[in-house]
Amino acid sequence: MPKVLISDKMDPRAAAIFRERGITVDERPGLSRDELIAIIGDYDGLAIRSATKVTKDVLAAATQMKVVGRAGIGVDNVDIPAASARGVVVMNTPFGNSITTAEHAIALMFALARQLPEADASTQAGKWEKNRFMGVELTAKTLGLIGCGNIGSIVADRAIGLKMKVIAFDPFLSVERARELGVEKVTLDELLARADFITLHTPLTDQTRNILSRDNLARTKKGVRIVNCARGGLIDEAALKDALDSGHVAGAALDVFVEEPATASPLFGTPGFVSTPHLGASTSEAQINVAIQVAEQMADYLLTGAVTNALNMPSVSAEDAPRLRPYMALAEKLGSLVGQLAHDALSGISIEVEGAAADLNQKPITGAVLAGLMRVYSDTVNMVNAPFLAKERGLDVREIRHDREGDYHTLLRVSVRTSEGEKSVAGTLFGDSNPRLVELFGIKVEADLAGHMLYVVNEDAPGFIGRIGTALGDAGVNIGTFHLGRRAAGGEAVLLLSLDSGVDETLLAALRGLPGVRKVMALHFG
Template sequence: MAPKVLVSDKLSETAVQIFRDRGIDVDFQPDLGKDKDKLAELIGAYDGLAIRSATKVTEKILANATNLKVIARAGIGTDNIDKVAASKKGVIVMNTPFGNMITTAEHAIAMMFAVARQIPEASASTQAGKWEKSRFMGVELTGKTLGVIGAGNIGGIVCDRARGLKMKVVAYDPFLGQEKADKMGVEKVELDDLLKRADFITLHVPLTDQTRNILSRENLEKTKKGVRVINCARGGLVDEQALADLLKDGHVAGAGFDVFAEEPAVDNPLFGLPNVVCTPHLGAATTEAQENVALQVAEQMSDYLLTGAVTNALNMPSVTAEEAKVMGPWIKLSDHLGNFIGQMTDEPIKAINILYDGVASEMNLGALTSAAVAGIMKSVNPEVNMVSAPVVAKERGVKISTTKQDKSGAFEGYVKITVVTDKRERSIGGTVFSDGKPRFIQIKGINIDAEIGQHMLYTTNEDVPGIIGTLGQTMGENGVNIANFTLGRSDAGGEAIALLYVDAPVPETAIKALHATGKFQQIRPLQFDMG
């Protein structure tokens, strides 16, 4: 059956056609996003939800999204999606961060020009029949210092355009390395230095706990007298009331705002002030950008629903279509390893340590780790998946660490998971053979070569004669056929393990019969998802 996607906001017909061309069953209801009750009523029928800003994906809507696998926002901002609730639900949240980069950067540059030359007020005055040439004395951008807060994708384009305007650019970005800054031709500075030196300040960061009110009253008061402030990024980055006060007393010479703390902005401290230019969140509002992000969202969602490729996800590592093909068996192996160790562990897990060796260490470790953690957490919550597992683990206070190393043994690569509890450490290792099938290769430090099946039985015992016969006879007496039988031991007469791959679940009568022999320290039936 073809995946079903709901488009609940206005998306171009070209984008909708991409879904159809890719074999997706698409339901285009561009006004549905405004009716949250109706959306909550219908969402359960869909595998994917494509939105813009009008649709608010709340916890209530997600609670009804029984089949939903992916939400994709045509644009960069995902403030209208409850990402925590989506992650807990196991739903991937995607955006299209690159489709409107140039458009937003150009809007910031346009706002700088508009504020520098007071263009909107001059236009209104002139069209009102006034000829107030002496009133609108502007400033040049050439030679001025532009302070860029956030030098990522959009901020980087602004830096490039500003340098083309012969501005001196200083940038504050905790993630901007010196080598990258040199390549961009900007001076990397701390925030306080930027505030003191900049003639213009433009913001290009997301709204997070760290960036909220980054231009607070205190920081705005540190700025150079006559500074002009541009915000085309996110509302809430600037204390708007403090900025209004500083505009009124002349410390700040002008401001250009495309975004506001509350939107739609119908009343704001900045409105009505001289030399303040305001636009209604137009940063991405060009024909080219709207089409670009719409096409991207259709391609990304189709790729994920049809091939498993993950692009521009905010709550899961991205996996290309090529990676998905190569990594498929390794992701399944990681899930099986985690599932084994989760089913074997009854006490609370404190830490999960994962070792990647050889070819496994060169793969997308984020995706493999998510799969391993999901396998472990399924023993606690069967509905956990690669998206929700890290959230579940974090909520439970489980520390996750990974290590990678060069090829160190007989296998081209392998994955080894160790879990730590208050009582013990437990480990299992596995690899993928050339046939693409995952195998268990080590349990508790004991080497084995075990094929993995849906129904399995794990036992531990002292290495003594008769174990194989006891297991075989007991399974036979209880009508269980053994498909594969793997043994391993630490040394002669030491600890031994057996792993049976059987055709049906091991009945309780067989478990009791094995316990009654007194030969086994541990007997554990196991189930694995082979889909």
């Protein structure tokens, strides 16, 4: 029978579930790195929380390892690429602590509204400063949600129960889904201008990092109160301190910080600031839920091969996997491309297959497209839970199968409906295994999608390629390959460059200033 190691402190029900299913389990929390490496080779599964670091070295020693299960959401302590290279499935439990985190956000809203921490400290110091602590009501105030997925929608429900008006910014939230939740879908600028309270419920990605930047904080309503129980790095902490000191922001409560553990922060001691040590998931119910879920998921996989909430493996049968693998690689790259280039105000997506692809199970292909698309905004999305997340946000997903034969022996087309109209990309497989882009927003172009890339829309005119090549060369950025396409001679053209390194905002700004440039974006494909 399989053998599992629980290497972090976890609710005892997890071990009980493994034993009930006939799996041998050892509970060894607190192991050092060397101690873990010395014994990990004896185990088929590893159940962890946040303390154990599943590094490349640990995985190299885990010669029998089949699955790593994280009781919780974040998997920053797991080297997922190394796990994938060794055929180890990495699972998490993304929804086990949703209610707990949502309730903590509501609790911090109350703490800010009534200055509870300061009033408690003052009273216990023997003071009776009743007139000092004048609070505000939540009733009739406008709550702005940045992110309205699983946790955000729970916060919305609780806030509506408190008679608050709720507005939400979430590119994947449809108007119909917003209506079901009783919230108003708005742009980020609208939210900043209207919200009395702002809570953040989005993962940390390149698009969401410092979403409450100094500029965006300046655009908020004077007297706003801000709560972050999601991820450190969503708020510019230095700018937040300045906004608190100036009085523009009346209060802020952070459960998460850029650097954790946050033993020192410039925000500490700032009037109007409340902090907790990453307690979002710290309730007995949440700890029990994630422990039970991770044990059940790991046991199912070890005993039956069933896959749930895997971060590096789709839900695909053993028979279909070899045929589907290159198609899913193509699908994820096309979804990622669309997600990076046209991710705002999405209302729907269509996935069309024709030729050889039309003979396959389309569900895994759709899951791969959605995973690539939504990974722009979510660090926990995968091919298994992407369809659920899309449905949760009201994203209209359509699958279309064509029996016709086209210009390619197999073709996959991904089209998204946005506020600017429909945008479409298409790709094929060369040699039945190599994903290749063949069409980008109506322009024929052949390109591999890998590593660091640069997307440029420009006027088709002599000398342009030389100008952009010179600009990149002067910045020390080497071009690997370049791919060109245009609608017509002298019209709009598209340039896709693969680069040996990424480009920073300073270089992007310089490229946007070149004559003939209409748009420049940095892309990245894992």
